[in-house]
Amino acid sequence: MAGGISCICGAPLVEEVTERGVYPVGGGPLIPFSRPTDYVMCESCLRTYNVRSLMARAETAEAIESLERLAEKVEEAEQG
């Protein structure tokens, strides 16, 4: 399926996104999604990403651009 996804700050966000969960950077067991509203947080800048959006983005080749737009939405949501 998809490969790793990086945060817009450049830090690796997840090793791999699958339909069932995400694999953490640096290896480790699958972190299953428990809720559709789960977020993945960047360890570098603490920016958060909705996992369902990550899944969708991971299936495209436009990951970086899409994540930037997603991040803007997340910031708006946090402010609201």
Ligand SMILES: [Zn+2]
């Ligand atoms: Zn980051």
